Amino acid sequence: MTGLAAALAEHGMIIRGGFVFAEDETTPPAAAGEPARSVVLIGHGGGSIWPYFSAWLAEQGEPSPDPLDRWSRHVLDPIAGRFGARAVYPFEKPWLPFQQWAARAEGLKSSPLGILMHPDFGLWHAYRGALLFEHEIELPLSANPIHLCDTCTGKPCMNSCPVGAVSVEGMDIGRCHEWLRSKAAWACRTAGCLARSACPHDRFRYSPEQTAFHMAAHLRGL
Ligand code: B12
Structure with a gap:
């Protein structure tokens, strides 16, 4: 996997763990059309992709939809x-x-926001793709990763949403989206999700530019 890690590093991406599927699991096809035996997740922690993606975007001509996906x-x-x-x-x-694959690959659990909580990256990480292999590739799982939400006493994410969409029951996506559609939601619409921002584990927080980019994409999908 060293070669793969090096190839990804040229674009600010990292391996986000991987695992072998169970024998009785239905899996998507790998390269030759046979069911995949293993999956390796690819993504980023913090804003590591941003300089690479922004440089590529600046070289593109006319703006077109979903540039991060492209x-x-x-x-x-x-x-x-x-x-x-x-x-x-x-x-x-x-x-x-x-998210189910990511939870298996890195032993992560969900935050009250629904986003997986990472022991280092906090809520500031995502997945850009996954590689499906015909053969077995197992990547070591870090021993019992800490779930930071378990020891978080103040739970500021639950007190920071202006419409109380985050609670012990989870995230009320309908309530969040109804609010986001209104002009009154300017703070969330410009600075990003206030509940996510309130998480104290924010060493890897995205830059304002990256946050605005993701929020704009999110708003276009509402
Ligand atoms: C649909 C979707 C959404 C929908 C959720 C609809 C719903 N009712 O659950 C909406 C549009 C609300 C959403 C929002 C966001 N999402 Co989303 N979303 C997805 C997507 C494309 C599909 C989820 C799915 O149904 N998968 C299929 C099922 C079978 O797989 P699963 O692993 O069991 O998926 C479950 C969870 O992913 C969960 N889920 C997904 N997103 C969200 C968001 C919230 C708030 C909650 C409660 C649950 C939830 O719902 C799925 C069904 O149970 C995934 C990518 C993917 N392919 O999974 C990204 C994904 C889960 N989203 C992601 C992110 C980052 C976000 C946002 C932060 C986007 C943003 N604005 O920047 C927000 C979170 C809101 C916030 N508070 O900031 C990341 C999560 C990474 C992580 N660190 O855990 C993913 C993996 C995409 C990625 N490229 O990495 N999302």
Whole structure:
């Protein structure tokens, strides 16, 4: 996996763990059409992709929809080819269970926001794709990763949403979206999700530019 890690590092991406599927699991096809035996998740912690993606975006001509998705394919399709894998993406429908895979690959658990909590990156990480292999590739799981939400006493994420969409029951997405559609939600619409921002584990927080980019994409989908 050293070669793969090096190829990804050229684009600010990292390996986000991987695992062998269970024998009785139905899996998507790998490169030659046979059911995949293993999956390696690819993504980033913090804003590591941002300089690479922004430089690529600046070279593109006319703006066109979903540039981050296009960039992800542009980077990962050739890398998948080099390593004999098939690349799949979190934005492709029918959606593949990226969060379930991520939880298995890195032992992560969900925050009250629904986003997985990472012991280092906090809420500031995402998945840009996954590589499906015909053979077994197992990557070591860090021993019992800490779930930071378990020891968080103040739970500021639950007190920071202006419409109380985050609670012990989880995230009320309908309430969040109704609010986001209103002009009154200017703070969330410009600075990003206030509940996510309130998380104290924010060493890897995205830059204001990256946050605004993701929020604009999110708002276009409402
Ligand atoms: C649909 C979707 C959404 C929908 C959720 C609809 C719903 N009712 O659950 C909406 C549009 C609300 C959404 C929002 C966001 N999402 Co979203 N989303 C997805 C997507 C494309 C598909 C989820 C799915 O159904 N998968 C299929 C099922 C079978 O797989 P699963 O692993 O069991 O998926 C479950 C979870 O992913 C969960 N889920 C997904 N998103 C969200 C968001 C919230 C708030 C909650 C409660 C649950 C939830 O719902 C799924 C069904 O149970 C995934 C990518 C993917 N392919 O999984 C990204 C994904 C889960 N989203 C992601 C992110 C980052 C976000 C946002 C932060 C986007 C942003 N604005 O920047 C927000 C979170 C809101 C916030 N508070 O900031 C990341 C999460 C990474 C992580 N660190 O955990 C993913 C993996 C995409 C990626 N490229 O990395 N999302």
